[in-house]
Amino acid sequence: MPVRLRRLVDRVGLSWTDVLLAAVFVAAAVIAAAVADPADAQGPLRMRVEGEVPDAAAVPVAPPAPDTFGGADGPAAPDVPEMPEKVNPLAGVIAGAALAVRRRLPYTAFLVAVGGIIVIRQGLLWPGFVAIIICAYSVVTYGRSVAVGLGLLAVTAGGAAARFDESIPSLPGWLGPFVVLLLTGLAAAALRNARARADAAARRADALEKEQAAAARAAIAEERARIARELHDVVSHHVSVMVVQAGAAGKVIGTRPDLARGALGAIESSGREAMAELRQLLGLMAPADDQLRPQPGLADLDTLVDAVRAAGQPVTLRRDDVEVPPTVDLTAYRVVQEGLTNALRYAPGAATDVDIRLDDEVLVVEVRNTAAAPADPAVPGAGRGLLGLGERIRLHDGTLETHRTLSGGFHLTARIPT
Structure with a gap:
């Protein structure tokens, strides 16, 4: 694809899928018009507009009376319109080209596709018909609201029913445009609602996942803070007692060995208590198979106070x-x-x-x-x-x-x- 065309498509903001789809339908409209039989004017894939000159095959011709034609003074026989040599593909080309903007400008694409039929007033082959159906679907799917899209399709169907003598598919009178356009619109509305529900469910699932992740992070932070507080309480208290006792033992070890021996015993007792509490705290983080030591409480204050008293307080x-x-x-x-x-x-x-x-x-x-x-x-x-x-x-x-x-x-x- 030429670089300039690629830049133009990107600058306008069109979808490459829609551009390729439009090119395919434009080519199909040209090919279908080239191979179509002009005599098949009333085929199920062609429309005849009100006021259009009827084809010769569709005009009943009464046999001439013996004394009306052929005489020297009699009127000449009426001319029969000639059959067109080929079908005009312009309506299908316009409808196919409108597919390029069906997502960005859905209302414009649909009105251009339908307006091409009304202005050209020629028969419509199957590529143009399918292109109009896709544009009608895009009106409801990509338009501002479902109600506006369905209203536009209903108005267009009413205008087509009043304007065209025949429509696709072959249904009684004016019913064809309503069946085609409104059913397409309702199908598009159903798909749009299903897509909206799926998007809403995906957003809710994403929000729930983020909320759960945030709750997990908050729980982890809270647990870390609790563990830090427990470690501080255990280590700070027992290390302070041991430092004080060690200092006291150092002062009297030469003169009062008995007091030094008592201080060293207090250090040992405080160290054992600290190890027990640390083991309990680590067991809460990674429980072992053995029985965990219960958390301390007010019933253990006597032991705590005795240890502080032994440190000289x-x-x-x-x-x-x-x-x-x-x-x-x-x-x-x-x-x-x-x-x-x-x-x-x-x-x-x-x-x-x-x-x-x-x-x-x-x-x-x-x-x-x-x-x-x-x-x-x-x-x-x-x-x-x-x-x-x-x-x-x-x-x-x-x-x-x-x-x-x-x-x-x-x-x-x-x-x-x-």
Whole structure:
């Protein structure tokens, strides 16, 4: 195909399929007109327009009376129209060429194809007839709306029924155009609706797939955050206890071996506890066949407080005997663990109070400590523990409040609805 024609088609925005289809029907119209028999004027694939000069084969000729023709003074016999030498292919060529714009300009293509028949007023062979059917289908399929397309076909069918004496197919009187055009339009409307439903179903499936992917990503991010919080709580607390105990053991190992031995035992105990909790956390991510250790809760606070006391932090525990859901129980334990870890890290040796009570279906957990000793400056931290703790509490629609006291101490209060 010439390059200029290819560029023209692309610039206009036509479909190459429609352009090739139009070329095929134009060639078929020319070939069909060349091989058609002109005497077959009333064939089922030709139309005769009202007012057209009838063919000789269709005009009944009465036999002349003996005294009317042939005399010297009598009138001459009427002339019989000559048969055309060949069928004019122009109507079929116009209808076939209109197929090139049937998707981009469906109304224009249909009106041009039908208008070619009315203007040329010649018989229509099968290529032009099929081309008009395709244009009628395109009006409903690619037009702005189904109602407008069907209305245009109905008006055209009425005009064709009033204009043409005969139509394709051979039906009684004016019914032919309505049968052809409206049935084509209804079929196109059904196909268009089916295509629209299929497109809508595909869009819904795509949206559902994207929604599921987004939900999966959100779940993964939430699980990663939860695991990060658990790791921080476990590692931060136990490592802080071990660091403090190791420092204490180093100070007294030469003068008080018994105290150093107790500190080393506390380090061992804290290390075992950390390994057990880490093993439990890893088991939640990749469960093994063995029985998993249950998550810690308020019932395990005595063990937690004893470990902190053994590290040299004086802790006072006051709590009510309350029963809360397992998730709230674990969260409350993590609040106390984070508060004691921060007190041990930033205010070693400072008096620390833990208070747990139930206030109108809200579990209140408070951890308070006094100021650190001047000889033990606070170690700077990143603050990630409190951020993760606040996120954990917000999952229960609770609140976390932290502030420093006027005396230099630290106060942590968590309110968790039960």
